[in-house]
Amino acid sequence: MPRFALTIEYDGRPFFGWQRQTNGPSVQQAIEEAITRVVGEEVRIHAAGRTDAGVHATAMRAHCDIDTRLAPFRLGEAINAHLRPAPVAIIACEIVADDWHARFSCLGRRYRYDIINRRAPLTWQHGLAWRVVPALDEVAMQAAADCLVGHHDFTTFRSAHCQAQSPLRTLDRLDVIRDGDRIAVFAEARSFLHHQVRSMVGCLALVGQSKWTPDDMRNILEARDRTQLGLNAPPDGLYFVGADYP
Amino acid sequence: MPRFALTIEYDGRPFFGWQRQTNGPSVQQAIEEAITRVVGEEVRIHAAGRTDAGVHATAMRAHCDIDTRLAPFRLGEAINAHLRPAPVAIIACEIVADDWHARFSCLGRRYRYDIINRRAPLTWQHGLAWRVVPALDEVAMQAAADCLVGHHDFTTFRSAHCQAQSPLRTLDRLDVIRDGDRIAVFAEARSFLHHQVRSMVGCLALVGQSKWTPDDMRNILEARDRTQLGLNAPPDGLYFVGADYP
Numbered sequence: 001m002p003r004f005a006l007t008i009e010y011d012g013r014p015f016f017g018w019q020r021q022t023n024g025p026s027v028q029q030a031i032e033e034a035i036t037r038v039v040g041e042e043v044r045i046h047a048a049g050r051t052d053a054g055v056h057a058t059a060m061r062a063h064c065d066i067d068t069r070l071a072p073f074r075l076g077e078a079i080n081a082h083l084r085p086a087p088v089a090i091i092a093c094e095i096v097a098d099d100w101h102a103r104f105s106c107l108g109r110r111y112r113y114d115i116i117n118r119r120a121p122l123t124w125q126h127g128l129a130w131r132v133v134p135a136l137d138e139v140a141m142q143a144a145a146d147c148l149v150g151h152h153d154f155t156t157f158r159s160a161h162c163q164a165q166s167p168l169r170t171l172d173r174l175d176v177i178r179d180g181d182r183i184a185v186f187a188e189a190r191s192f193l194h195h196q197v198r199s200m201v202g203c204l205a206l207v208g209q210s211k212w213t214p215d216d217m218r219n220i221l222e223a224r225d226r227t228q229l230g231l232n233a234p235p236d237g238l239y240f241v242g243a244d245y246p
Numbered sequence: 247m248p249r250f251a252l253t254i255e256y257d258g259r260p261f262f263g264w265q266r267q268t269n270g271p272s273v274q275q276a277i278e279e280a281i282t283r284v285v286g287e288e289v290r291i292h293a294a295g296r297t298d299a300g301v302h303a304t305a306m307r308a309h310c311d312i313d314t315r316l317a318p319f320r321l322g323e324a325i326n327a328h329l330r331p332a333p334v335a336i337i338a339c340e341i342v343a344d345d346w347h348a349r350f351s352c353l354g355r356r357y358r359y360d361i362i363n364r365r366a367p368l369t370w371q372h373g374l375a376w377r378v379v380p381a382l383d384e385v386a387m388q389a390a391a392d393c394l395v396g397h398h399d400f401t402t403f404r405s406a407h408c409q410a411q412s413p414l415r416t417l418d419r420l421d422v423i424r425d426g427d428r429i430a431v432f433a434e435a436r437s438f439l440h441h442q443v444r445s446m447v448g449c450l451a452l453v454g455q456s457k458w459t460p461d462d463m464r465n466i467l468e469a470r471d472r473t474q475l476g477l478n479a480p481p482d483g484l485y486f487v488g489a490d491y492p
Contacts, residue, residue, distance in 0.1 A: 009369050123256055128370055
């Protein structure tokens with residue numbers, strides 16, 4: 001049975017997150033049901049990351065084994081036809097080796113967090129970015145971000161519901177880039193703890209407002225204490241933007 | 247009575263365009279009613295441009311005379327509070343001279359048209375960009391765009407409903423810029439004819455698909471004949487992004 005790798009874009013607003021839930025719609029369920037309508041059998045898909053409710057993706061990666069002779073391109077088209085009108089799209093579909101695993105083969109995960117730094121309410125960006133009203137100093141934010149890059153115990157930036165065995169992670173990139181009233185935070189690591197990106201961004205926003213100094217960021221990291229966290233940013237601005245494989 | 251200049255962002259999807267209509271909601275009506283709720287009197291606002299149904303703005307300019315002693319900043323905040331939940335936001339509000347007119351003082355208008363050039367359906371960009379499936383050659387599109395820059399009779403690119411007295415316009419800029427699967431077309435002129443930007447973009451897309459050559463663009467311009475138009479692009483991707491004043 002061939003294994004297919006999917007690249008998936010989705011608008012997280014109507015979903016209770018990636019993973020199947022009993023209490024509401026999930027991206028995983030939407031795609032699995034679409035595949036079932038295409039090939040007439042139950043399938044299970046496995047993703048590089050499990051995004052929370054309200055979190056988006058421009059390029060989530062996932063795999064599934066499907067008993068079909070459809071060419072990958074046709075399969076992707078057929079899934080898209082059956083996904084309608086859910087805001088989920090298969091951007092690419094290809095056949096991969098039987099031992100390729102979207103989650104376990106993944107060597108790097110990339111997120112982007114979008115902030116709109118202005119007083120005026122959002123219009124079409126509602127739920128697609130985090131509006132922060134006080135003026136943010138992106139230079140101070142970058143200085144604080146630099147304290148987090150590297151191999152650390154990220155207990156402070158980890159949700160109480162995190163299921164990872166270890167709080168140790170290596171953060172390869174945390175860049176703060178302003179373009180007009182938009183600030184994008186780019187984060188890259190082999191893997192992240194639950195809520196890690198949102199927790200880091202929330203604290204960066206405190207530094208940007210001069211409520212915290214970059215040294216405060218270093219101190220709460222070293223405290224390894226979740227109660228020291230200043231702020232967890234909302235899911236609205238978070239996008240899973242890429243996963244890297246060998 | 248002070249004259250206020252407003253800078254306005256809006257999501258055009260729920261509106262029948264800028265201008266007041268009897269058959270549905272308009273951006274103008276939404277803002278005028280919000281101002282009335284703030285100051286308790288009827289006002290009339292005048293915009294730099296009247297966008298069609300489904301067209302958006304990041305920085306529409308408009309003015310209105312309001313009998314209030316509210317500081318401009320407070321007035322803008324109050325209008326925003328009363329606009330909720332309509333996807334319209336006052337980005338800036340300032341007092342201008344009594345003879346400043348958003349439409350008649352305007353020396354230049356700028357639009358951006360967003361194309362997403364891919365096979366997969368759109369997700370959160372539904373109604374916010376035009377999806378074009380065939381691969382577009384942006385170099386050929388720019389060559390065709392260059393034929394339109396300058397002072398010309400744009401009859402071919404003008405809606406049958408256009409109320410302008412003359413079809414002559416000077417197009418100062420028409421740039422086609424690709425970033426991954428996104429293509430943005432930037433258009434600048436002192437003023438545009440009705441549907442001019444959408445008509446130019448529709449024909450650029452034909453050139454991008456090699457259905458037309460850049461010479462075809464020159465030929466239909468010189469034909470001065472609306473029936474020669476290849477395609478009028480949908481409103482989805484069009485944004486009013488700026489107006490310039492002395």
